[in-house]
Amino acid sequence: MTAWRTMFTYNKYAQITARALRVSLKEEERVLAEKRGLSALKYQKWENGVGGQQVLLKEEVEKKST
C-alpha cells in the first residue's frame, strides 16, 4: 500500500495520481484539466557559487519511466 514512499515524495505521488485522473476525464473536461497540469520547469544545482547544468524536469521524468 505504501510502497511508493520508498520511491518518491508525496508531491510526486499527488502529481502522478492527478495526471491519471486528468487522463481519465471526458474530452471537454480533459482539455481544461490538462492546462492545469502543464509545467515547463527547469532547474539548476549550485555548488560554491557555481551553477551546474540546467535540466528540464519533464525530460528527467520521461527518462526514468523508459
Next chain:
Amino acid sequence: MLARRSLARAVAQPAALGAAPAGARNMATLREIELRLKSVRNIEKITKSMKMIASTKLAKAQRAMLAGKEYGNANKEVFAHVPSDKPTPNKLFIVVSSDKGLCGGIHSSVSKATRRAIANVDDSPLAGASANDSTVDAASPIMVIGDKSKAQLTRVLAKNLQLTFNQIGRDIPTFADAAGVADLIVQSGVKYDSVVIVYNKFVSAISYEAAAVEVKGEEALKESNSFKVYENEDDATKDLAEFSLANAIYAALVEGHACEQSARRNAMDNASKNAKEMIGSLQMQYNRGRQAAITNELVDIITGASAL
C-alpha cells in the same frame, strides 16, 4: 548675376557672421531630431502595446491569485498555531520572482528583502515573527525561482545558493510547477529547520511589497508541543510538511505573478507617458528648426533678389 550674388553674400557675411554656420548646424540637427523623433515614436508604440498586453494578463492573473491565496491561507492557519519552541536559525530561503524584465522593481524588491532577512536587519521581512523564528544564520541556503533575481543574488550571496529554477511565470503558475519545485527541494537533501518564502505581496493594482511567509519542516512540526497533541503518524506528518510546502510555494507564485503583471503595466504606462512628452518636445524643436531653416533660405533669396 552669379558674380553679383556671391558679392552680395560676401557683403552679407561680415554682418551676420554666425548665420551660414548656424544654418548649417540647424540642417544637421534637423536630421538628427527627425531620427530621434522616429525612434521615440516606435518606442512609444511598443510600450503602449506592452501595457495593453499586461493589463489583459493582469485581469486573468488576479483571478488566479484570489483562488490560489486560499491554499496559502489554509497553510498559514496551520503554522500560526505551531510556533517553534526552539530557535530555528537555519532557514531555507525560497525567493520567488520571474525570468522576464521590464516590470519595474519586482525582482530587486524581492532580492533586497532576502538580503535584509539574512543580515538580520531591523526592517527584515521576518521582523514580525516570534523571537525563535526571526533570527537567521548568515550561511542559510537560498533557492531562487526566476533568472532575474538569480542574477542579482549571485552577485552578493552566491555561496548560499543551492538550487535555482526558471521557466516559471510565462503564463499563470500551475500547482504542477509548485509541486515540482517542492519535490526537488525535498529531494535535494538540503538541511533546514524551516522554510521562508520571500515573494511580492499584492497590495493593490498599483502597489506591491516584499513579504515573507514561513513554512515549518517535518522535524519542527514533530517537535512542536501544539502539534504533538494530534498524535499523527510520522508518515502523515512528512506528507503534510511536503504538501504544505507545495501549497505555500503555489500561493506565493500566483501572487508574485499578479504583482509582476501589475508592475509591468505601470512601468509601461509610465514609459508611454514619458515617450509622449518627449515626442511633444522633440516635435516643437523640429518645427522651430524647420521654420528657422526656411526663414534663413528666404533671407538669402531676398537679399540676393534685392541685389539684382
